[in-house]
Amino acid sequence: MSAELIHRTAVEVAAAIAGGEVSAREVTAAHLQRIADVEAEIKAFLYVDGDRALAAADAIDARRAAGETLGPLAGVPLALKDIFTLKGAPTTCGSRILEGWKPPYDSTVTRRLKQAGIVILGKTNMDEFAMGSSTENSGYQTTHNPWDLTKIPGGSGGGSAAALAAFEAPLAIGTDTGGSIRQPASVTGTVGVKPTYGGTSRYGVVAMASSLDQPGPCGRTVLDTALLHQVIAGWDPLDSTSINAPVPDVVGAARSGDVRGMRIGVVTELGGEGYQPGVEQRFHEALEVLRGAGAEIVEVSCPNFTYALAAYYLIMPSEVSSNLARFDAMRYGLRVGDDGTRSAEEVMRLTGGPASGPR
Amino acid sequence: MALSPSDVARLGELARIDLTEEELHHLAPQLDVILEAVASVTLVAGDDIPPTSHALPLTNVFRDDVVRPSLPVADVLAAAPATEMDRFRVPRILEDNA
Numbered sequence: 190m191s192a193e194l195i196h197r198t199a200v201e202v203a204a205a206i207a208g209g210e211v212s213a214r215e216v217t218a219a220h221l222q223r224i225a226d227v228e229a230e231i232k233a234f235l236y237v238d239g240d241r242a243l244a245a246a247d248a249i250d251a252r253r254a255a256g257e258t259l260g261p262l263a264g265v266p267l268a269l270k271d272i273f274t275l276k277g278a279p280t281t282c283g284s285r286i287l288e289g290w291k292p293p294y295d296s297t298v299t300r301r302l303k304q305a306g307i308v309i310l311g312k313t314n315m316d317e318f319a320m321g322s323s324t325e326n327s328g329y330q331t332t333h334n335p336w337d338l339t340k341i342p343g344g345s346g347g348g349s350a351a352a353l354a355a356f357e358a359p360l361a362i363g364t365d366t367g368g369s370i371r372q373p374a375s376v377t378g379t380v381g382v383k384p385t386y387g388g389t390s391r392y393g394v395v396a397m398a399s400s401l402d403q404p405g406p407c408g409r410t411v412l413d414t415a416l417l418h419q420v421i422a423g424w425d426p427l428d429s430t431s432i433n434a435p436v437p438d439v440v441g442a443a444r445s446g447d448v449r450g451m452r453i454g455v456v457t458e459l460g461g462e463g464y465q466p467g468v469e470q471r472f473h474e475a476l477e478v479l480r481g482a483g484a485e486i487v488e489v490s491c492p493n494f495t496y497a498l499a500a501y502y503l504i505m506p507s508e509v510s511s512n513l514a515r516f517d518a519m520r521y522g523l524r525v526g527d528d529g530t531r532s533a534e535e536v537m538r539l540t541g542g543p544a545s546g547p548r
Numbered sequence: 549m550a551l552s553p554s555d556v557a558r559l560g561e562l563a564r565i566d567l568t569e570e571e572l573h574h575l576a577p578q579l580d581v582i583l584e585a586v587a588s589v590t591l592v593a594g595d596d597i598p599p600t601s602h603a604l605p606l607t608n609v610f611r612d613d614v615v616r617p618s619l620p621v622a623d624v625l626a627a628a629p630a631t632e633m634d635r636f637r638v639p640r641i642l643e644d645n646a
Contacts, residue, residue, distance in 0.1 A: 293623035387604050400602070430606060496592055502585035510563075517564070519638045524629035533639040537564040 199413040206264040213246035213264030233352040237311035263306030268352035271312035296393020313348030343373030361407040387432035390425035398508035415443035449483030458494040
């Protein structure tokens with residue numbers, strides 16, 4: 190029963206709960222058991238709170254018993270990247286400088302997940318402050334790719350992607366600044382989307398490069414991922430760059446799968462060297478599938494894309510250096526050497542050295 | 549332009565980060581890559597291109613100045629490294645003889 194439950198899609202799990210075939214508690218318990226079975230090898234989670242998750246699942250079961258109509262993902266378990274605040278739970282962003290810090294509030298994404306009845310199992314591993322593409326740069330542990338434990342799961346959101354691929358959770362949340370959702374999804378055979386900037390709220394997300402950071406949905410199927418996007422997306426007055434416009438009907442698009450008449454651009458400058466042969470071959474096969482389904486494929490030239498990586502290496506470190514200045518041992522987490530005689534500068538130096546980087 | 553390890557040491561001082569000799573030599577060429585990126589972008593970002601602050605057509609929005617409930621002081625300070633009189637207590641930042 191529990192082995193079969195963890196292999197279901199989020200849509201199937203939610204339908205089984207809504208139809209009374211299984212309880213939300215049974216679903217959550219099955220995933221907690223899976224985590225207990227495989228975490229020693231995968232190391233996707235930094236923190237699992239079984240009691241909190243089971244209590245959230247019980248609340249869903251109680252609402253259903255009371256005759257309430259539940260949302261489309263109610264009772265489905267989820268793995269949350271450790272960059273989102275979750276009130277009262279450790280939020281480290283993969284850094285030891287935030288070890289032991291428990292935020293006093295929920296991020297907007299966290300709040301919307303809870304409102305949708307989604308059960309948060311725990312917080313997933315990541316490269317420290319989302320800086321990295323392999324989840325080897327976490328201050329706590331290295332996450333392994335469930336398909337081959339000797340390989341990386343990508344990053345920075347390798348924990349969320351590995352949790353999906355290892356069937357530890359059917360849904361996950363990541364953040365993407367320069368590929369931190371999309372690249373882990375690619376190398377774990379899962380689905381992940383970086384929404385249009387402003388499409389999801391950054392409130393309560395530890396900032397890396399603020400003009401690029403975006404929370405986004407992760408799943409094992411396109412439809413599950415679209416449903417999760419529908420839950421977290423939309424205008425938020427607490428994020429000044431949030432788009433005040435209706436969320437596009439991505440769920441309808443995922444359900445129909447109809448691409449007839451669509452014109453899909455393939456950017457010339459993004460092809461060429463640097464791809465493994467198999468990867469480029471798969472890409473062209475995907476184009477053929479789209480063409481066969483009725484889409485029109487057109488080549489588009491974006492000459493300035495040649496400078497995209499250079500621009501990223503200019504924008505990202507500039508914003509990181511500003512954003513990470515807040516982790517100065519004054520307001521959060523660790524403070525080393527504050528004996529009443531040392532200056533703030535000395536305390537910052539003493540704290541920053543041992544608290545950043547791998548253990 | 550090539551950064552020397554002593555340049556990196558100076559940057560470390562400004563960032564209040566202690567770096568070992570080994571780290572200085574490790575980081576210098578990495579920071580060079582960032583400077584090369586700046587030079588590369590400069591090639592296309594000419595004077596005729598207006599600076600862009602944001603990818604979206606957003607303007608600043610003001611809300612009404614209405615008092616709303618805020619987080620309880622005890623919750624906010626619960627994870628502070630040190631507190632005093634309902635405030636974050638921090639080490640001195642000025643020398644006594646200033």
